[in-house]
Amino acid sequence: MSVDTATETKRVFGVEVPQPRQFGASGGIMRRLNFGTGLIGGIGLAAIAGWVTAIITPSSASNDTFAPMEPTYVYLAVLLGWAIGFMLGIGAFVGPLRWVVGRDITHDDAEYMAGKDLGRARYWKYTTDHKVVGIQYLIATMLLLGFAGLLAMLIRTELGMTWAELFSPSFYNSMIGTHGIAMIIAMIVAVTGPLGNFIVPMMIGARDMAYPRLNALSLWLLVAAIPMLISSMFMGGIQDGWSVYQPLASQAPIGMLGYQLTIITFAISTAIASVNLMTTILTMRAKGMTWSRTPIFVYGIFAASLMGLYAFPFFQYSQILGLSDRVFNTSFFNPLNGGSVWLYENLFWLLGHPEVYVIIIPSAAVALELMPVFLRKPLFSFNFAVAGIVGVVALSGLVWAHHMYMTGWAPAANYPFMLSTEMISIPVGFLVLVAIGTFWRGTAWTRLPLMAIYAVIFNKMIGGVTGIYLSDVPVDQYFHGSMFVVAHFHYMLMGAGLFGAMAGIAFFFPKMTGRILDERVGSIGLWTAFIGFQITFMSMFVAGLQGQPRRVLQFDSQFNISNWISTIGAYVIGIGMLIFLAAIITSWRSGAIAGSNPWGSKSLEWQTETPVPLENFPVLPVVTERPYDYGVPDPYEAELDARDQDLTEKAGIK
Amino acid sequence: MSTSTLPVSPTTGEPITTIARRGRVGLWFMIVADVSGTIALVISYSYLWSLNVNGGWAPPGSTLTADQTNSTIPSDPKASFAVEWPFWAIFLVVVVATVLMWFGYRSARSGNHAGLVVGTGLSLVVSVAALVFQWIQMSTFPFGAGDGAYASAVLLLCASNIFHLFLLIFIGMGIFARARKGLINKSNWYQAQAASYYMTWVCIAFLLGAILTTFMVDSPNVDPAIFGTFKQQ
Numbered sequence: 001m002s003v004d005t006a007t008e009t010k011r012v013f014g015v016e017v018p019q020p021r022q023f024g025a026s027g028g029i030m031r032r033l034n035f036g037t038g039l040i041g042g043i044g045l046a047a048i049a050g051w052v053t054a055i056i057t058p059s060s061a062s063n064d065t066f067a068p069m070e071p072t073y074v075y076l077a078v079l080l081g082w083a084i085g086f087m088l089g090i091g092a093f094v095g096p097l098r099w100v101v102g103r104d105i106t107h108d109d110a111e112y113m114a115g116k117d118l119g120r121a122r123y124w125k126y127t128t129d130h131k132v133v134g135i136q137y138l139i140a141t142m143l144l145l146g147f148a149g150l151l152a153m154l155i156r157t158e159l160g161m162t163w164a165e166l167f168s169p170s171f172y173n174s175m176i177g178t179h180g181i182a183m184i185i186a187m188i189v190a191v192t193g194p195l196g197n198f199i200v201p202m203m204i205g206a207r208d209m210a211y212p213r214l215n216a217l218s219l220w221l222l223v224a225a226i227p228m229l230i231s232s233m234f235m236g237g238i239q240d241g242w243s244v245y246q247p248l249a250s251q252a253p254i255g256m257l258g259y260q261l262t263i264i265t266f267a268i269s270t271a272i273a274s275v276n277l278m279t280t281i282l283t284m285r286a287k288g289m290t291w292s293r294t295p296i297f298v299y300g301i302f303a304a305s306l307m308g309l310y311a312f313p314f315f316q317y318s319q320i321l322g323l324s325d326r327v328f329n330t331s332f333f334n335p336l337n338g339g340s341v342w343l344y345e346n347l348f349w350l351l352g353h354p355e356v357y358v359i360i361i362p363s364a365a366v367a368l369e370l371m372p373v374f375l376r377k378p379l380f381s382f383n384f385a386v387a388g389i390v391g392v393v394a395l396s397g398l399v400w401a402h403h404m405y406m407t408g409w410a411p412a413a414n415y416p417f418m419l420s421t422e423m424i425s426i427p428v429g430f431l432v433l434v435a436i437g438t439f440w441r442g443t444a445w446t447r448l449p450l451m452a453i454y455a456v457i458f459n460k461m462i463g464g465v466t467g468i469y470l471s472d473v474p475v476d477q478y479f480h481g482s483m484f485v486v487a488h489f490h491y492m493l494m495g496a497g498l499f500g501a502m503a504g505i506a507f508f509f510p511k512m513t514g515r516i517l518d519e520r521v522g523s524i525g526l527w528t529a530f531i532g533f534q535i536t537f538m539s540m541f542v543a544g545l546q547g548q549p550r551r552v553l554q555f556d557s558q559f560n561i562s563n564w565i566s567t568i569g570a571y572v573i574g575i576g577m578l579i580f581l582a583a584i585i586t587s588w589r590s591g592a593i594a595g596s597n598p599w600g601s602k603s604l605e606w607q608t609e610t611p612v613p614l615e616n617f618p619v620l621p622v623v624t625e626r627p628y629d630y631g632v633p634d635p636y637e638a639e640l641d642a643r644d645q646d647l648t649e650k651a652g653i654k
Numbered sequence: 655m656s657t658s659t660l661p662v663s664p665t666t667g668e669p670i671t672t673i674a675r676r677g678r679v680g681l682w683f684m685i686v687a688d689v690s691g692t693i694a695l696v697i698s699y700s701y702l703w704s705l706n707v708n709g710g711w712a713p714p715g716s717t718l719t720a721d722q723t724n725s726t727i728p729s730d731p732k733a734s735f736a737v738e739w740p741f742w743a744i745f746l747v748v749v750v751a752t753v754l755m756w757f758g759y760r761s762a763r764s765g766n767h768a769g770l771v772v773g774t775g776l777s778l779v780v781s782v783a784a785l786v787f788q789w790i791q792m793s794t795f796p797f798g799a800g801d802g803a804y805a806s807a808v809l810l811l812c813a814s815n816i817f818h819l820f821l822l823i824f825i826g827m828g829i830f831a832r833a834r835k836g837l838i839n840k841s842n843w844y845q846a847q848a849a850s851y852y853m854t855w856v857c858i859a860f861l862l863g864a865i866l867t868t869f870m871v872d873s874p875n876v877d878p879a880i881f882g883t884f885k886q887q
Contacts, residue, residue, distance in 0.1 A: 017662050017667045102835040102837055105664075106664055110666075210676050210680060271684075283672075283675060309686055313687055313693075330799045330810070331710065331803055336710070337800070338711045339702065340702060343697075346701075
């Protein structure tokens, strides 16, 4: 028995801890690996894999419809080579390999990997510190949103001047599909990625996430996935919408492989991130942080992670099966040979609808989290808010087939799904009621984050009410596949989701960057985007009511006016977003220095200093009260007390 | 300043019992994600089995569909259903690997270092054997990937098994190496426990596959919908 005994001890948070043997300098090979080596590894392995595959694949290789398979195999090899090479080059496999040979990392190794004393270089490395990962997620999300937003501008330009035919129909379809899935991915991570990682551990009084290396892995898998998605646009594109229904996906150009591998990779990233966040929340809350003292934002992140955890594998497997049909000639979705396209639709929407709540719930939780801070009063019925979140999670897996009313699949199931969809509006309504109740008799301190919450509440009401209409089978028969649906889900995903993320970024910006977000420029950007949003999508509702189908390049002239208005509105959104982005960039570089708690919040993340030290808290905090007790009696409660006292005196009771 | 007497994490200084609890919770969530994926496969198999779209469930050479299949895809006319016992045999091999891992873990808890090393080492060897058997089974199926929905579903179940076995081998290698180095011992056994839990779940996944491929072979839908083939009826 060769026991790898400790050779020295190290003082870790006041305790002398035996250390494993240190091999070389702390960090080991990770000192040499970074984003640059990741790119070299990814591009290098992609080139080698593509070249070797081209050599070993017979040029006569074809599938059952006699289509040549060599390009498919080569593109697949290039994508796999990129993903594996990039992760190898950035150091993702170093930790697992060290574990498997029994070389545990030391405290010094861990501190190096957390980016201690690395300065800005830590943002370009496989860094494990949750705060660095949060910032990395923020940058990755903004880049993805920018890419998808640019596609949106091009789409609206085409629809605003459809007579000019700026793009070919196939490229237009490709832009639609890529915009859709890029936005979905960006919105899924928009709150949970940056804020879940940066804020949640501090909010619960922890020093880091439960699994720091898995945290970095989830981020870099997302980064590895994005180029695969973008590459698909150069390989024929995703021409059948973000949902890539079968059998169109099987008949699509090989760019579809980029979509499929993106989703497979992103699903792994999401599962890892979900496990990490949920474990952190369950096991690392500070002493005294009972569930009734846990901030509502933490509930929102936990709920989104749980929904992502159980639902994403269905989406992942729908793409694995689709990829298998395309590459290995299986027939899961090919009816000619025993497959069923309804199988695809069921697997897809088993994620597809919970995913809406994966986006909405964190955004709603951000709203509920910061409202008490700016209204200086407790959250109106904390328990009601928690019940709303629990209700959404419970029902989220029972509504998927409302996307399939018109497909002909199990018509008898339409009405149960209609019922479950209408039922889910009840817990969602809880959250809206809690928000409105918190406003009631509050003294609003109207700063930029609260302004964004006004926008969220307005948009969510519109999106929610139109959603109830669409959940009705008879109404859906008319609206299905129309621009009305497009307007509805943009109100939910962008109007509530993205504006909620903007609120969160504005609120937590001082803690994340140490500077205050420029409120004047930020507000101009926010309201410009909000006004543009209403112009774009209200007009799109009108086009939908008139009967304009979605995903169609050429349309009847009766839809011209509403499309022109929508396009003008989209440009206004773009301008607003650029102004908001300018506020972020300039404030980050040279904004006013923020104190540790500029909003006077009571939750834990604001009680530590800014910039936040590596270990978050010098001494782990102990929680003794609820997060929203601002020491000010609820005005309504005070009024009731006064009335009771008055009645008591009148009754002569002593 | 104090010096820790209980086993602690070298990186965070927390007691190993705290790390172990965290590890268990994370493992259960990982298993939830894996269960969801396996359910997606089970749904795919049973959905296609129950529909028998275009009579394309069974391989073309199977007795059930020899005169019923309407498939227009070129396929092997001799293709037939897979023999069932290898699914059960491979399942049993994985069960043996799991029992050995449990034995290793229990040995670690009771301070039996030799038992730990032997148990985890044998578990690794048996897992490798299971992978070899699974590969042999896949390469000797009496059908190819293009021989209908049954062939597709079975091949993907086996691919899922292979993925699980690669994971088991990776985990087994780590546990064995760490057991030999004394990093898993009487006071620090949580990684062996986590491996045992995960292997138990993998056994259930293999069992599900064996049940499907044994009891859900012939489609109950003997008069399936025929559409999209444009064949003369």
